[in-house]
Amino acid sequence: MAKKLRRHVITMTATAGSGHPGGSLSAADIITALYFKVLRHNPENPQWLDRDRFILSKGHAAPILYAALAETGYFPVAELATLRKLDSRLQGHADRKFTPGVEMSAGSLGMGLSFAIGVALAARLDSKIYRTYVLLSDGECEEGQTWEAALSAAQFKLDNLTAIVDYNGMQLSGWTRDIMNLEPFTRKWQAFGWHTIDIDGHNFDQILSACQGAEKIKGKPTVIVARTIKGKGVSFMENNAAFHGKAPTWEEAERALKELE
Amino acid sequence: MAEASTRETYGKTLVELGRQNKDIVVLDADLSTSTMTSFFAREFPDRFFDCGLEEQNMIGIAAGLAASGKIVFVSSFAIFASCRCFDQLRLCLSQPELNVKIVATHGGITVGEDGASHHAIEDLALYCALPGFTVVVPADAIEAAEAVRVATSDHGPFYIRLSRPKTPIVYPEGYHFTLGKAVTMRQGTDATVIAVGIMVDKALGAADILARQGIDCRVINMHTLKPLDETAVVKAASETGAIVVAEEHLAQGGLGSRVAQTTAREKPVPMEFVNLGDRYALSGKAEELLQRYGLTARDIEESVKSVVKRK
Numbered sequence: 001m002a003k004k005l006r007r008h009v010i011t012m013t014a015t016a017g018s019g020h021p022g023g024s025l026s027a028a029d030i031i032t033a034l035y036f037k038v039l040r041h042n043p044e045n046p047q048w049l050d051r052d053r054f055i056l057s058k059g060h061a062a063p064i065l066y067a068a069l070a071e072t073g074y075f076p077v078a079e080l081a082t083l084r085k086l087d088s089r090l091q092g093h094a095d096r097k098f099t100p101g102v103e104m105s106a107g108s109l110g111m112g113l114s115f116a117i118g119v120a121l122a123a124r125l126d127s128k129i130y131r132t133y134v135l136l137s138d139g140e141c142e143e144g145q146t147w148e149a150a151l152s153a154a155q156f157k158l159d160n161l162t163a164i165v166d167y168n169g170m171q172l173s174g175w176t177r178d179i180m181n182l183e184p185f186t187r188k189w190q191a192f193g194w195h196t197i198d199i200d201g202h203n204f205d206q207i208l209s210a211c212q213g214a215e216k217i218k219g220k221p222t223v224i225v226a227r228t229i230k231g232k233g234v235s236f237m238e239n240n241a242a243f244h245g246k247a248p249t250w251e252e253a254e255r256a257l258k259e260l261e
Numbered sequence: 262m263a264e265a266s267t268r269e270t271y272g273k274t275l276v277e278l279g280r281q282n283k284d285i286v287v288l289d290a291d292l293s294t295s296t297m298t299s300f301f302a303r304e305f306p307d308r309f310f311d312c313g314l315e316e317q318n319m320i321g322i323a324a325g326l327a328a329s330g331k332i333v334f335v336s337s338f339a340i341f342a343s344c345r346c347f348d349q350l351r352l353c354l355s356q357p358e359l360n361v362k363i364v365a366t367h368g369g370i371t372v373g374e375d376g377a378s379h380h381a382i383e384d385l386a387l388y389c390a391l392p393g394f395t396v397v398v399p400a401d402a403i404e405a406a407e408a409v410r411v412a413t414s415d416h417g418p419f420y421i422r423l424s425r426p427k428t429p430i431v432y433p434e435g436y437h438f439t440l441g442k443a444v445t446m447r448q449g450t451d452a453t454v455i456a457v458g459i460m461v462d463k464a465l466g467a468a469d470i471l472a473r474q475g476i477d478c479r480v481i482n483m484h485t486l487k488p489l490d491e492t493a494v495v496k497a498a499s500e501t502g503a504i505v506v507a508e509e510h511l512a513q514g515g516l517g518s519r520v521a522q523t524t525a526r527e528k529p530v531p532m533e534f535v536n537l538g539d540r541y542a543l544s545g546k547a548e549e550l551l552q553r554y555g556l557t558a559r560d561i562e563e564s565v566k567s568v569v570k571r572k
Contacts, residue, residue: 055325096328096357103328105357108348114318115353118325118333121310125286125331145349148318156310 001071002032002204006233007260008067008080014253016084019092022243023137024064026168026201026228033207034133035068043073046100052130053119055104057112058137058166059093060245065102066090074101110143112136113163117153120161131215132161139171142180147192153221154193162214163194163223166201168230172244189223201226234259263430265402267423268366272297274406275334278413279305285413287334288323290316296336296366316345320361324353327360332413338372339365339381339422347387354418355391361419362412363388368398368422369509370537370554371459376544381422382537386514388420389487395440396487398422398508400461401431404484407438415440422458426547429462431482441485443493449479452565452572453497453504457483457516460507460535466558471565478565486516491523498528503568507535507561531571533564 006028013019035041039052056065063083070077075089082088089098093107104115116134123130140146153161167185169176176182186196195217199206207226214222230244231237234256237248248256279285279301286308293299293311302309312319316337323333335342342365343350354361370380388396395417399405405423412419431446446461447468456464461482468478479501481493497504504524506517517534524530537554551557 104324105352108352111317111321111349111353114321114349115325115328117318118322118327119329120325121286121322122326122329122331125308126329145315145317145321148315149321152312152315152318152322155313 001036002028003233003260005032005064005067005071007257008070009063010234010248010253010256010260012063012066012080012083013247014250015081017247018084019063019247020060020245021063021248022170022230022237022240023058023166023168024061025232025234025237026230027061027064027135027166028232029202029204030135030164030166030207030226031064031068033204033211035072037208038211039133040130043101046074050128050130053103053116053132055112055116055119055132055134056094057106057134058109058140059106062090062092062094065094066099069099069101109137109140110145113146113149113153116161116163117149117156117158120158121156123160134161134163136163136165138165138167138169138176138182138185141165141182150189150192150194157219158221159218161221162211163221165223165225166228167225168228170230170239170241170244172241174241186225189225193220195220195222197222197224199224199226201228202232264427265430266427267399267402267405268297268425270402270406271364271366271409271423272300274409275301276304278410279308282332282413284330284332285334286310286326286331287336288312288319290314290319290337290341292337295338298334298336316341317349320346320349321353323361324357324359333361335361335363337365338367338379339384340367340379343381343384343387351391355393358393358417360416362421363419364409364421364423366423367425368458369424370542370550371509371547372425373547373550374544377541380542382511382542383514384422385486385508385510385516389514389519393418394487395419395485397485398458399484400458400482401428403430403432403434403436404438407436408484411438411440424459428459431462431465438484441488441490443490444482444484445479446482447478447480449477450501451477451503452569453479453481453501454507454561454565455481455483455494455497455504455516455520456507457486458509460509460556463556463558464507464561467561467565470558470562476565476569483516486519489519489523491527494520494523495527498524498530502572503531505533505535505561505564505568509556510536512536512538531568533568535560535564
């Protein structure tokens with residue numbers, strides 16, 4: 001299924017002529033694991049009050065989220081072809097106003113963890129057992145707000161919150177370590193009072209067991225630091241910052257789709 | 262003259278609303294003893310979250326709570342509840358039209374001695390720029406309580422600006438507030454002062470003085486800046502032929518800009534503006550600052566005389 005979602009990302013962005021394939025491909029295995037194994041959700045009733053919440057903080061990875069939402073039945077797969085087109089429900093960045101299943105309007109980075117905290121607090125107030133998941137990019141951990149939120153999630157002891165960082169090591173113009181080094185990354189979260197789990201973000205079993213492990217932690221939030229490869233699955237996109245925010249040409253898309261068969 | 266604190270009234274009203282509605286939650290950024298959300302915190306500790314000095318995070322948390330069905334009140338000083346978190350206000354609250362009520366205290370320069378860093382004088386421009394936001398500046402404590410009640414039952418994002426010092430009471434008990442409907446505080450035919458917040462009382466004072474000089478001045482309290490009561494503006498322009506707009510704010514983007522945009526399109530008339538102009542203020546006592554920066558009844562009186570001459 002992850003391969004199928006990756007194929008959607010390539011076709012969608014090529015059709016749109018713009019978009020963010022790199023960070024969508026790095027998150028593909030995480031998103032697949034969540035939507036097809038982890039989340040308790042009901043595509044026929046996106047507003048189901050007891051659903052687990054998934055919040056995409058790295059809003060530019062909207063294509064991979066849309067692919068998962070379509071394949072799980074929130075809207076027709078054919079609609080994926082309308083990405084970024086005028087009047088489409090699939091906006092350039094994830095948007096809660098228009099797309100069934102999208103919890104948060106995102107795209108300005110660093111805001112999603114805060115939103116997720118609000119959702120997790122609401123669960124506690126309402127004595128609901130749903131879990132809140134939020135996917136961050138490593139790049140957006142350069143935003144100060146992410147660390148404000150990290151402090152407060154620990155302060156509020158939100159053990160019903162799991163953050164996952166799609167740590168692909170790259171941002172728009174290059175390697176994060178060269179632009180604004182985040183290391184030692186896992187230790188930063190530990191210092192902020194979080195339980196941490198380091199995994200290979202392309203290993204399905206590791207993703208699933210990390211999500212299960214997080215549920216058992218009491219009294220503090222958990223962050224899963226998932227090491228990934230930007231552009232994963234397409235040889236010429238892997239570790240290539242050029243495909244952060246650039247769609248493949250049709251010729252490139254054909255090569256990519258062949259690799260993803 | 263009777264005075265009362267708008268923020269103390271806010272704190273008490275919030276408790277009263279909290280008793281009636283369990284979905285109300287309150288966030289503050291380490292200022293609850295000044296914004297008076299401390300009253301709510303004391304009575305409903307489970308529904309109160311101190312977000313510390315994290316205004317950006319606080320807006321995101323508010324959005325998540327509102328998206329989960331809560332009616333969220335967020336309080337801080339007006340300066341931090343506007344400038345510090347504008348991108349968050351825009352994408353987390355305005356665009357998705359979430360049900361969050363920002364009730365900011367310490368608006369304007371009457372914050373006083375704390376100086377320019379604490380004077381919220383661009384907040385109205387910022388909030389009025391956000392699609393979907395309702396923007397209210399109550400003229401006194403009675404109106405503040407009413408506005409907070411209405412905001413609770415009216416879905417969508419609100420900004421309500423309150424003051425630090427006590428403000429004169431301009432309404433009788435039992436006053437009924439209608440969102441988006443300006444209040445004619447005093448009839449008049451020669452000119453109209455459209456005022457907001459603490460300037461309403463000063464406009465009434467100016468109108469008294471002008472009456473003794475033979476100028477019959479209408480006074481309108483435009484408590485809701487957005488959506489603006491354009492009907493009241495056009496009526497004032499048509500019937501009195503001259504308008505003065507008075508607000509504790511910079512010249513750009515606040516009530517003056519909004520009224521002028523309406524008159525320019527519907528009924529151009531001579532206008533004058535009583536505001537801070539294009540500058541930051543100094544530290545000082547509230548009354549001293551209002552004198553220094555031209556926000557007194559006397560300043561309104563002079564502006565009315567000038568605008569009447571231009572008719």
